[in-house]
Ligand SMILES: Nc1ncnc2c1ncn2[C@@H]1O[C@H](COP(=O)(O)OP(=O)(O)OP(=O)(O)O)[C@@H](O)[C@H]1O
């Protein structure tokens with residue numbers, strides 16, 4: 001469903017990604033791992049059309065979406081839940097969710113709202129609360145809920161466990177797995193290596209702007225290369 | 234002690250002009266809230282709208298109130314186009330550039346008006362220009378009563394638009410979280426231009442409500458825009474309710490000031506209140522901390 005070939009991207013003169021090959025098949029969870037600052041978020045935002053790639057192809061659902069506008073990419077069904085949540089602080093919980101279906105899934109809005117509230121009962125209790133006053137964990141739920149409102153074909157999650165307490169992290173990974181079992185394809189960007197590899201089907205490790213390692217998640221978990229380069233063991 | 238019979242009409246008159254101030258300030262505060270720029274062309278665009286109303290009336294005999302949809306939509310179109318194709322490009326995303334662009338626009342528009350229509354002050358006469366309504370406690374000129382009701386109605390519609398529609402939610406969302414907005418598929422340039430257009434449409438409406446009891450000249454925008462800036466700061470930058478409240482307060486202050494100190498010193502009270510409020514509430518009446 002997502003097929004990235006030879007992707008180069010970055011900021012102005014600075015090339016952060018130097019030829020990335022990565023793919024996600026329908027129904028998969030694919031984990032993208034890598035140390036701070038290697039360019040995981042850069043990749044996500046290039047996929048989402050926030051930044052234009054320097055070169056390469058991004059084939060999504062049979063179309064090359066490289067360099068397309070962010071709204072057109074949302075239309076295509078590639079939905080990102082960004083690092084740092086990026087919820088609308090001055091809007092209520094409900095309004096945030098409604099805007100999740102600004103372009104996609106507008107007809108099924110009320111149905112999807114119910115679905116999101118079933119997944120996150122905490123949000124339902126806070127329908128009229130301003131998103132900016134939610135706790136970090138609640139904001140993360142809201143960001144994911146907002147993403148789901150667009151009925152994604154592929155959901156890109158950028159460090160969803162960031163800043164959550166261990167118990168909530170556990171819950172978050174459980175939820176991601178449940179969403180995937182419901183048929184959702186997921187690209188999961190994470191620092192939480194062990195837990196990510198536990199729920200992912202396959203994984204890619206980003207290093208120095210290239211994919212250093214990739215394979216079946218359970219194999220990577222025992223890979224000495226991963227341990228050396230990433231876990232620092 | 235002053236009698237009610239003098240005070241009340243002055244307050245009512247103040248409220249009517251205050252509602253117009255509020256409408257103009259609503260446009261200004263909407264643009265500021267989303268684009269974080271002060272639109273220095275606001276006054277000249279109001280002037281342009283007033284000339285539009287004037288010529289529709291004098292050339293085609295169209296009543297100012299009937300002209301409202303046309304002028305409103307025209308100003309929306311001008312505002313949308315200006316932001317999308319002029320200000321957005323020329324500004325290169327830098328606030329100080331955008332400021333200069335809107336300032337430049339106002340100079341151009343004003344001088345064009347001076348060249349085309351001379352410095353003459355023009356008024357129109359409608360069948361209801363000198364009609365009054367008897368409210369029991371005071372007489373109010375029909376155009377002023379209409380202006381008051383119309384301005385409040387438009388403010389209410391604007392509020393509905395901002396809170397009940399996806400367009401309004403998108404405008405508010407974009408004001409605070411641009412990347413989040415992009416990620417839900419909001420077209421940033423389009424929504425910026427919509428905000429600018431809606432802010433200018435307020436001017437079109439204000440012009441239609443204003444002209445039956447006012448005049449137009451190339452400099453007419455100055456007085457209004459100065460007051461509108463005051464209203465926006467007084468109410469709290471970017472605050473809708475604040476602009477509405479601020480407009481009414483300023484209108485009444487001006488009217489009462491005129492009553493006590495004479496017409497020319499009437500505006501003194503505005504700046505007095507302005508300074509006092511800012512001393513105690515630097516963010517304005519309903520403004521939030523930055
Ligand atoms: N807007 C930007 N302009 C210029 N450079 C940037 C910008 N955003 C990120 N960078 C740089 O690009 C590199 C990759 O950043 P990126 O945010 O993609 O890393 P990351 O893998 O997501 O890291 P983390 O795990 O800390 O989130 C970093 O060196 C960063 O400083």
Ligand SMILES: [Mg+2]
Nearest residue numbers: 040041042083
């Ligand atoms: Mg990141």
